[in-house]
Amino acid sequence: MIDNDFLATRFEADRGHLKAVAYRVLGSMGEAEDAVQETWVRLQRSDTGDVANLTGWLTTVVGRVCLDMLRSRASRREDPLDVRLPDPVVGPADGGDPEHEAVLADSVGSALLVVLETLTPAERLAFVLHDLFAVPFDDIAPIVGRTPAAARQLASRARRRVRGGAPVPDDLPRQRRVVDAFTAAARGGDFAALLEVLDPDVVLRVDFGALKPDLTAVVRGAEEVARRALMFRQPAGVSRLVLVNGGMGVLTAPGGTPASVMGFTVSGGRIVAIDVLADPERLAGLDLSALGLPGGR
Known part of the structure; x- marks a missing residue:
């Protein structure tokens, strides 16, 4: 024994x-x-x-x-x-969280x-x-x-x-430039600029969970995704750039309470997929300690 x-x-x-x-x-x-x-x-x-x-x-x-x-x-x-x-596994945009990096070894992207x-x-x-x-x-x-x-x-x-x-993502510096351009265009209400960074066949998946099943949806196409981005744009200071499953993403946390996590898949210099988790119950269970926010089991 x-x-x-x-x-x-x-x-x-x-x-x-x-x-x-x-x-x-x-x-x-x-x-x-x-x-x-x-x-x-x-x-x-x-x-x-x-x-x-x-x-x-x-x-x-x-x-x-x-x-x-x-x-x-x-x-x-x-x-x-x-x-x-x-x-999603969420960490600082500059990395440096050993536990998250260990879980995400071998590039397990969104x-x-x-x-x-x-x-x-x-x-x-x-x-x-x-x-x-x-x-x-x-x-x-x-x-x-x-x-x-x-x-x-x-x-x-x-x-x-x-x-x-599962498209092959661009390197992080290029992802960051594209996501920065997307967020800037959304905040500025620039529809044409959004279309510049979105792949024509981009897919937006939004998961609000069981509490709001009517808002959970899959949206396809650059024009429709750009319209959604303008409808739900957030003011500066509410959102921050983060890593989501090893790729660039955006965390929205008004008042320090997570409201959504957006993971971007950037390939060929354009956004080919956006995955938004907005389920309050699941967001409350995420480990966001590396970002200085409460949460986790």
Whole structure:
């Protein structure tokens, strides 16, 4: 029997890795923390004396926990077409938050997380474990209840969806210039300037949550997105530039209370997607301590 103190030390060493896996699979930082905690409980109940690679064992366990959570979430959702944006990881615009950077290693941008939300639970898990964390299909197969060949096919289907729906973002300096131009044009009411920085096929996704389902929407096209930007523009001082899932974004927090988080996907010098989380309940649960704001679980 392995000493419990040793297990606790080893688990803490892998906690950041496990949280990163769970966040990519679930798209929710709160649920990711729950999945990591459940993995610790299962570790305590298991005999791992013969486990040669404890990190690999923990990775498959957290993957199994996440798959159960995804399936439970899917069974509860009445309308599969509802807009549900992943929980954003928000940090200072100049970076420098080690915990957030660890979770967002390997460039997990908003666009990728949004595409992952469209996959089946098994596809999402297979893709994340194999393509992002190099877990062999022989290890993934028992988790999803498939053969290794079938697990490979799950990841392959997911990969095609990701490549078709997650554009490669520009570097941060270029993103910042474009987002600065967008916010300046919106505040100034300059419709033509907004069109200059928006891709013609830009997609705006707004998630107000269960409290305001009538405002949750997907808007497509530069002209319609520009009109929305002018309708909901904020005065200077209410919004601030931040990093959202490793890319440029804007946090709106009048009076210090978060009202929305906007994540921008900038590719080819133009904004191709804007994802706005405005669900008060989920905003209240975000960890904004790195920005000097309250929040978090």
